[in-house]
Amino acid sequence: MKALLLAATSLAALSLGATAQPAPPAAAGNLDRLRGMQATTTPLELEAIPQTGRKADQMRANLASIQLPPGFKIDLYAVVPDARHMAVGTNAGVVYVGTRKTKVWAVTDRTRARVADEVKQFAPSIAFRQPNGVCFSKDGQLYVAEHNRVLVFPAAEFFYEGPDVAVDVVAEQLVPNSEESFNHGARTCTIGPDNKLYVSLGQPYNVPPAAKMDLYAREGIGGIIRMDRDGKNREVFARGIRNSVGQDWNPKTGEMWFTDNQVDGMGDDVPAGEINHITKVGMNFGFPWYGGGHTRTAEYKDAAVPADVTFPDVEMVAHAADLGMHFYRGKMFPEQYRGAIFSAQHGSWNRTTPVGARVMVTTFKPDGTVDKTEPFAFGWLNDETGEYSGRPVDVAELADGSLLVSDDFAGAIYRISYKAR
Numbered sequence: 001m002k003a004l005l006l007a008a009t010s011l012a013a014l015s016l017g018a019t020a021q022p023a024p025p026a027a028a029g030n031l032d033r034l035r036g037m038q039a040t041t042t043p044l045e046l047e048a049i050p051q052t053g054r055k056a057d058q059m060r061a062n063l064a065s066i067q068l069p070p071g072f073k074i075d076l077y078a079v080v081p082d083a084r085h086m087a088v089g090t091n092a093g094v095v096y097v098g099t100r101k102t103k104v105w106a107v108t109d110r111t112r113a114r115v116a117d118e119v120k121q122f123a124p125s126i127a128f129r130q131p132n133g134v135c136f137s138k139d140g141q142l143y144v145a146e147h148n149r150v151l152v153f154p155a156a157e158f159f160y161e162g163p164d165v166a167v168d169v170v171a172e173q174l175v176p177n178s179e180e181s182f183n184h185g186a187r188t189c190t191i192g193p194d195n196k197l198y199v200s201l202g203q204p205y206n207v208p209p210a211a212k213m214d215l216y217a218r219e220g221i222g223g224i225i226r227m228d229r230d231g232k233n234r235e236v237f238a239r240g241i242r243n244s245v246g247q248d249w250n251p252k253t254g255e256m257w258f259t260d261n262q263v264d265g266m267g268d269d270v271p272a273g274e275i276n277h278i279t280k281v282g283m284n285f286g287f288p289w290y291g292g293g294h295t296r297t298a299e300y301k302d303a304a305v306p307a308d309v310t311f312p313d314v315e316m317v318a319h320a321a322d323l324g325m326h327f328y329r330g331k332m333f334p335e336q337y338r339g340a341i342f343s344a345q346h347g348s349w350n351r352t353t354p355v356g357a358r359v360m361v362t363t364f365k366p367d368g369t370v371d372k373t374e375p376f377a378f379g380w381l382n383d384e385t386g387e388y389s390g391r392p393v394d395v396a397e398l399a400d401g402s403l404l405v406s407d408d409f410a411g412a413i414y415r416i417s418y419k420a421r
Helices: 002-011 025-035 054-065 210-219
Strands: 072-079 086-088 095-097 104-108 118-122 133-136 142-145 150-153 168-171 189-191 197-201 223-227 235-239 247-249 256-260 273-278 290-292 314-316 322-327 341-345 358-364 370-378 392-397 403-407 412-418
Touching (some): 025 168, 086 133, 086 392, 086 403, 095 133, 133 197, 189 247, 210 235, 247 322, 314 370, 358 392
Parallel strands (some): 322 392
Antiparallel strands (some): 072 412, 086 095, 095 104, 104 118, 133 142, 247 256, 256 273, 273 314, 322 341, 341 358, 358 370, 403 412
């Protein structure tokens, strides 16, 4: 315990970055106190979400419409309001769930029955702003990427049951205040094989004006940035990306793969959504010259295209909103799915005929190139009425090899498991 507190205290000595938009005075004071390992006056009773009742029963009933390959089963794992990206704890297996609002949730399965026993608010003494991105380091530190800040919680699974937690600021400003926007502001994060922190930065526009290009290239807006885990040595890792809201590392190659949401308003069937992968620092993935796949944007149709543009490994159906993704590392699923990418399609908002609201699977050939992409779990979109009963956001993996799927529309996390027939 003493060593744990000393480690957290040493982290509290770090303070990096420029000044961001100020938080409310009480919240700012709480953060300072927590960084100094001091208690706040936040009530000890944490907000908890009921896991039974009519709403949970209806969620379970809706899952009867979900179609899966033979042998697979989907169940309600937890009721979690506004559930977005997920990070599974490395010690106790607590699932931390981000939102695009003001809360992070801690989801606990104490009995290991593979269903949540409780869902409680995490770190209520901190004023979060769009804490969408959550990710864990191998040594048990939880990173939360907000709209314009990154926080780190040492020993999150040790402190999470109370309102006060050990915390420090990794980066106080991800983008200049002038570029903060309600659009494309949900960040995602991962810790890479190099032990650096990687954060995606969607850019505010459907297609940005040329006047913004130099600023965005310098700051990594419309790209992915990386930095040391204490926030130092920030650099642009990849560019030419419109709005990536999902990333993971291929465990076989150590290379990052990511989803990208493409330009709206170009028609029902163009441009394609994307899954890309990065083989070296500084790669350019073609936006805004290309709106998605090989489709040129009207705004930049006469502009010279950089010679170093890389096209996607996978072109997805247009406007399905490809978000979170995960390389399957477990052994529960059949061999054909091991090492595959499971990715969430949130569903379209601007298409004549809606598409998406499903989990896709991308498999690979023996040489490591993509074999095919196809639907894996679908049925949250009613093809007759166009209504959504759910909108998948992210995919994560439990220790037993089952998959979790978050849904911010229904406010739920589902668990997909497999048992051979």
